[in-house]
Amino acid sequence: MYVIAHLSDPHLDGSEEARSRLRRITSYLGTFSRPVDVILVTGDLADHGQEAEYAELAAELTSDLPVLMLPGNHDVSAPLRAGLTAYVDSPGEGHPVHQVREVGEARFVLVDSTVPGEDHGLLSDESLAWLDGVLSEPFDGPVFVAFHHPPLDLHHPVMDQWMLRSREAFEAVLTGKRITALLTGHVHNAIVTTFAGHPVLGAPGIRSTVPLPFEPSPADGRIVDTAAHTGFALHVHTPGEPLQTFYRFPV
Ligand SMILES: [Fe+2]
Numbered sequence: 001m002y003v004i005a006h007l008s009d010p011h012l013d014g015s016e017e018a019r020s021r022l023r024r025i026t027s028y029l030g031t032f033s034r035p036v037d038v039i040l041v042t043g044d045l046a047d048h049g050q051e052a053e054y055a056e057l058a059a060e061l062t063s064d065l066p067v068l069m070l071p072g073n074h075d076v077s078a079p080l081r082a083g084l085t086a087y088v089d090s091p092g093e094g095h096p097v098h099q100v101r102e103v104g105e106a107r108f109v110l111v112d113s114t115v116p117g118e119d120h121g122l123l124s125d126e127s128l129a130w131l132d133g134v135l136s137e138p139f140d141g142p143v144f145v146a147f148h149h150p151p152l153d154l155h156h157p158v159m160d161q162w163m164l165r166s167r168e169a170f171e172a173v174l175t176g177k178r179i180t181a182l183l184t185g186h187v188h189n190a191i192v193t194t195f196a197g198h199p200v201l202g203a204p205g206i207r208s209t210v211p212l213p214f215e216p217s218p219a220d221g222r223i224v225d226t227a228a229h230t231g232f233a234l235h236v237h238t239p240g241e242p243l244q245t246f247y248r249f250p251v
């Protein structure tokens with residue numbers, strides 16, 4: 001059995017509110033009788049992309065567990081690389097922050113779907129060619145492709161401007177590849193769907209939740225509900241069996 005704790009969108013900004021929501025999850029993970037095999041954080045690590053915010057995240061995630069991180073639209077490549085050197089292993093400098101990481105029997109292809117200065121996601125031709133090459137390499141264990149912006153419409157008038165573009169080319173690269181699941185964040189919702197024939201599993205937003213247009217709006221009129229429970233996903237992989245995902249909302 002191989003267990004991934006999939007966290008997303010902590011949006012750390014030095015505030016007690018953001019820190020305490022992340023700590024609700026890390027504290028809960030610390031109570032497990034069997035530690036998870038890896039913690040994956042799918043972007044919007046910092047709220048303003050500042051090095052101090054990355055230092056805060058690094059301090060919050062100090063444990064013996066392997067931790068993988070990738071950028072979201074609130075992140076900035078250079079301070080992210082500088083503040084998270086112990087967690088990020090990506091060739092080159094600046095943008096994009098692509099990574100291929102192996103933890104135990106699993107391989108994680110961590111794709112930077114961000115566009116500097118923009119909120120929507122996009123994969124350049126260079127990024128897609130790199131991804132195609134990585135996914136064409138032989139690998140026996142489970143392969144997870146993780147990125148911030150999910151390739152879907154949320155049917156939300158504001159959020160839909162900020163989703164992943166370049167979907168057709170991305171779909172062409174992913175189709176037919178051996179991939180266990182696509183793991184995403186950004187929409188601040190636990191979400192399960194498919195893309196290019198693969199499962200898409202989105203982690204809840206640690207910092208907040210985005211209600212759908214037909215759900216009650218937050219009392220303050222914002223698109224994010226900061227009073228909703230924080231949460232994360234547990235992906236459990238057992239060789240020869242379909243992946244199982246459990247969502248947890250620790251109080
Ligand atoms: Fe976010």
Ligand SMILES: [Fe+2]
Pocket residue numbers: 044072073074148185186187
């Ligand atoms: Fe985001």
